Amino acid sequence: MMEHKLTTLFAKRLFDGENWLTNQKVTFKGQVIDSITSVADLAVEQSTENTDVVDILAPGFIDVHVNGGGGALFNHTPTIEALERMVAVHAQFGTVAMMPTLISDDYEIMSQAHQAVCQALKQNMAGILGMHYEGPYLNPIRKGVHNESKLRKPTEGKLAALLEVSRSGKLMVTLAPEQVPEGFIEWLVAEGVIVCIGHSAANYDQARQAVMDGARGFTHLFNAMTPLISREPGVVGAALQTDKPTWCGLIADGHHVHPASMRVAIAAKGCDHMLLVTDAIQSVGSDEKEMPFLGKKVLRSEGKVTTEDGTLAGSDLDMATAVRNTIHLIGRTPMEALQMASLRPAEFLEIEQSFGRIKAGYRASLVGLSEDYFVTSTWIDGQKVWG
Template sequence: MSQQFHFKALFNGNEWLHNATVEVVDGVISAINDGGDGTEYLSGKVVPGFIDTQVNGGGGALFNFAPTREGLQTMMAAHAQFGTVAMLPTLITDDVGVIAAAADAIASAVADQEPGILGVHFEGPHLSVPKKGTHEESKIRPISEAEWSVYERADLGIKMVTLAPECVELDDIRRLVSAGVIVCLGHTNASFEQTNAALAAGATGFTHLFNAMSAFTSRAEGVVGAALLADHAWCGIIVDRHHVSAGALKVALRSKPKGKLVLVTDAMSLIGTNDSEFEFFGRKVIRQGDRLNSTTGELAGSHLDMLSAVNNTMEDLGVSFEEAVAMAAEYPAEFINASSLGQLKVGSAASWVQLNEDNTKVLTTVIDGQIIYQQQ
């Protein structure tokens, strides 16, 4: 199928193009040309679609409690309203049966090319109890053969696992990497040395930098210090004004090479709804404004969407709009090796976001040339 789209302002990931015509064949950009006289151009500005590598829920569905195709569709529809064109639905620490059900739902979605579903992120259950955050302590455990049977599946698309390196063997990390899994370090009380050993074994990412990990101090660099010094590793950051201070994020921005900080939402089920609370492993999570707390006190994920993350990053960290967009699109695409996403060029997926002039609203979200969301 051949399509044409006419854009008043298009940021392709490198530069702005004005009055551009994008030709799309079967969901892939085949040409980008200057528009002709008399062409009607879409208003606002078009940028590469956002990629969320840590998203627990949306639209009333939490992946742990809705590990189904319908749950994935609900999550994707909620986040598409805010510019997300691709995600790794994230399952937090849970029973083996839930992990298996989630994997089956992901495999079905990947096989059918469900719009926006790239694969899966298993955040736990192989975590540090002292740094568990809101994860259910009774379900935290070492890797068993039951989990290996999931992690080594070849039908899950892009696979990511967050673990605490002090709670697994280095050979486990090597085995995960050999199975095509992107290994991230998080919810960990590891030492600087243990963290560096995990990186040497093949880990390439850090989950929500600064949060739920051993801190940087004057005599113990901790996981945070290792993350900031590991030039090759990517760090997810939650820029919701609750998880991390702007100053700490600015330190990370100065420390990490350009392209290694990735915006994530860590969003829970309330995104895209007017609900103010939900049940969570025998507790409740309550929303006050845009902050989520468990009734046991901890921050419990976020009430953050990707467009808000982009705007917060501009305002709080002083980066340009273009760089904030890259942190939400190009850099996560590089992190998970999703080479067709993150930029808008010939050969890229026709997956973009049309924003209004002041970046406060998504007008349309397009995935592979198909309009997934359109503002009413």
């Protein structure tokens, strides 16, 4: 059996997922955190141990909605190599675990993506938690950038073959509840799927029924869903209810949702059930200004990516920027922003016993940050992968 060496880090400030601590020493062996202890004098300790010192150490970020990175789009190359590329690129921005996301596509592509993720899970590939099918059971009225020809009603026989991911990892499906038959959401939930509502023209009652049937997420809140208006609360109104535990993904890039709308949503729902997501495409971690995207051309400019007619095509956002924007654009505290990037996604995925905190026994998947919340180093499962 391979003996893991002890890794030691020193943090001037440590956010353990719930509290801020100063002058902390963190040790880990292999994938798991061993101990967290206070030190009297960081400079003396560090000189004797000769190890990393970070300004801020926080639980690594978890991105439940990420389509690509570093030139790789999962739809274009549904392969294990694309997953490795996405993990490596997003690690630069503090992401330690992700749900690679497949935009609505043909069954053949869905099947290839499924096989790649199952292979990654079997190999215990660091950083891959499972996968997220965004579609194809969406409403054409609210399709956004999804290709209408790929949208369809579910075929249970074919879908059943894609549920294997939920046996060894996490599986999310974003769907429009009005596009699927009665009992379908309950069936998915019983199969271990995390059902999210998105790209939907549902009314409030339809969306509420989906929640009662077991849906627990709302994909990119406000985008591609019926808005909250005076006499029809829509999907947004259902998302902001708090009587049932549901979580809302927020693309905090300043382009998808106005900061004031995000502030209002958080005031209604609370930070505890808000997740920062990127919805990133292959532009993140790449220098390309224009690129192919699902048969179209997308243009990258001023922090956003759009088709030639101006439709947003995913995002050019990374998790560290989302954290900074949550602090500076939305006006939340650093604690809240860091929780929305780590502990809240962990709770949504029901992996909060391993991720989202810096405590003994938790995964050594950590992010080192500067005082202004830029990533200086990243560890995934105890391995330093950036910085």
